[in-house]
Amino acid sequence: MITQDTIPTRPNKMTDWAKLRADFPILDQQVHGHPLIYFDNAASSQKPRAVIEALDRYYERDNANVHRGIHELSNRATTAFEAARERVAKFINAKTPEEIIFTRGTTEGINLVAQAWGTKNLRPGDTILLTEMEHHSNIVPWQLVAERTGAKLAYLPVTGDEGLLDLSKLDQLLTREVKLFAFTHISNSLGTVNPVAELCERARKLGVTTLVDAAQSAGHLALDVQKIGCDFLVFSSHKICGPTGIGVLWGRQEVLDAMPPYQGGGEMILTVDFFKTTYKKAPHRFEAGTPDISGAIGLHAALDYLDAIGRENIFKHDQELAAYAYEQLTQLKGIRLFGPKTGRAGLVSFLLDDVHAHDVVTVADQRGVALRGGHHCNQPLMKKLGIVSTARASFYFYNTRAEVDRFIEVVRGIQKFFGT
Amino acid sequence: MSDDLDDLYQQVILDHCKSPRNFHTLDGANRKGEGYNPLCGDNYTVFLKMNGDVVEDASFQGSGCCISKASASLLTATVKGKTKAEVQALFAKVHDMMTTGTVSDEGVGKLAVFAGVHKFPARVKCAILSWHAVLAAVEGKDGPVSTENESD
Numbered sequence: 001m002i003t004q005d006t007i008p009t010r011p012n013k014m015t016d017w018a019k020l021r022a023d024f025p026i027l028d029q030q031v032h033g034h035p036l037i038y039f040d041n042a043a044s045s046q047k048p049r050a051v052i053e054a055l056d057r058y059y060e061r062d063n064a065n066v067h068r069g070i071h072e073l074s075n076r077a078t079t080a081f082e083a084a085r086e087r088v089a090k091f092i093n094a095k096t097p098e099e100i101i102f103t104r105g106t107t108e109g110i111n112l113v114a115q116a117w118g119t120k121n122l123r124p125g126d127t128i129l130l131t132e133m134e135h136h137s138n139i140v141p142w143q144l145v146a147e148r149t150g151a152k153l154a155y156l157p158v159t160g161d162e163g164l165l166d167l168s169k170l171d172q173l174l175t176r177e178v179k180l181f182a183f184t185h186i187s188n189s190l191g192t193v194n195p196v197a198e199l200c201e202r203a204r205k206l207g208v209t210t211l212v213d214a215a216q217s218a219g220h221l222a223l224d225v226q227k228i229g230c231d232f233l234v235f236s237s238h239k240i241c242g243p244t245g246i247g248v249l250w251g252r253q254e255v256l257d258a259m260p261p262y263q264g265g266g267e268m269i270l271t272v273d274f275f276k277t278t279y280k281k282a283p284h285r286f287e288a289g290t291p292d293i294s295g296a297i298g299l300h301a302a303l304d305y306l307d308a309i310g311r312e313n314i315f316k317h318d319q320e321l322a323a324y325a326y327e328q329l330t331q332l333k334g335i336r337l338f339g340p341k342t343g344r345a346g347l348v349s350f351l352l353d354d355v356h357a358h359d360v361v362t363v364a365d366q367r368g369v370a371l372r373g374g375h376h377c378n379q380p381l382m383k384k385l386g387i388v389s390t391a392r393a394s395f396y397f398y399n400t401r402a403e404v405d406r407f408i409e410v411v412r413g414i415q416k417f418f419g420t
Numbered sequence: 421m422s423d424d425l426d427d428l429y430q431q432v433i434l435d436h437c438k439s440p441r442n443f444h445t446l447d448g449a450n451r452k453g454e455g456y457n458p459l460c461g462d463n464y465t466v467f468l469k470m471n472g473d474v475v476e477d478a479s480f481q482g483s484g485c486c487i488s489k490a491s492a493s494l495l496t497a498t499v500k501g502k503t504k505a506e507v508q509a510l511f512a513k514v515h516d517m518m519t520t521g522t523v524s525d526e527g528v529g530k531l532a533v534f535a536g537v538h539k540f541p542a543r544v545k546c547a548i549l550s551w552h553a554v555l556a557a558v559e560g561k562d563g564p565v566s567t568e569n570e571s572d
Contacts, residue, residue, distance in 0.1 A: 356485035359487070363429075388461030388483065
């Protein structure tokens, strides 16, 4: 049994951010003749040496398939793989490791729920409630399952450029017809931090199943699925210092046990004959085929690394940088900023008058600053805001105020370059 | 600004992006081609007034980045008076130039300013977008063309 006390957090110690930054070999390089400033963390984070070495160690010493070999290497791989599952459970305060399903990432986690849970539980006339700030990965899987089941979609509105959920519409939209309410914890394009525990509580009172997209929050703030009170929570490893290709679906045990399999194959079965198969319970029921073993081991190392810093510390650092960048950007003329004015997560999204986001990103890149420009997989939201794209700077704990200063200088240079 | 950036955003390109030519719908247009880049949302319609095989007039509308807008602007100025076959041949030359940087043949004229785009692989699609649209228009193809069919 894992309890709150076993979650290692050290919110009060002094953090040596420069020392942590030195753990990331990739950051020490020049891009187009300038020191790299990596501000695309909402897309993917960089990896500390501890994670890279964990992957090397696994492949150099322990690599074998899991759950089937009787030999030593297979035992080691299996032990390490299942230890990663336990570590993830601890990371989000799941009741048991059996509630942790390894996926390819957030997207697959949502698709798994949409296919396995959705197909079984959705009927014609049922409603799937989403929000207008969802990433395409939390829209399209629901559209697919809605088409198959006859369920319909509804969206909780966003207030406009400030990017808050319009909670005054919640009573009207969150009704007994709603079978599932899926929403993001932190918006990837606006930086809004949504009141997930409150949304889950409102849903629970009506018996509505909830899914929280924690892709942007998992590595940035402490997560406790029991306190949040959701039924499903999904996130990716690569955004939180872990390897690409692996992610996590957490589901409440009783909900998982009532779900049919997602994919069929090895690893997820009890018995198979030519015409009938019986399935294992969660989590293995949902993990057909050889899993991403090294990915799980790398993720384990990433979670150890993050918790040694303390996610409270990380979030405070992210927020301070974002607030500083936001305040500096508001000083510029001819700029439109998106997302909440206060309490934003570690990113800023903006548009310069008469300069397209892709031109901003191209020029910034030539100055060594990696930004993201585009619709951020939020096309419906962009359409609602009357834009097609924004430029985004997203921060992590290895970024510095000096980098934000340089970024602001670069943005000023871009305005000058395009004569705005 | 570095040399590569000056190659990408040459003065001619900046001028056409700030003051695009033929940036309107076209009275009497009998062909149009739409270009859409789902990665960035760039969206242009190229209008043509064709007399037989000859482009008598051309214009465009839509929105997008500096590179795509300047490219569409220069395109509309360039294709006027050209035949379908000439536009097709020019497309091939422009495509080659934008992806390799080599201005291998005469005939591209002012369009040579887009040779610098090849150093920015992510931006080649911006520059080529309206060319796909005009190709579809002269060939009389219906429906929007997307840069995601672009093989480069």
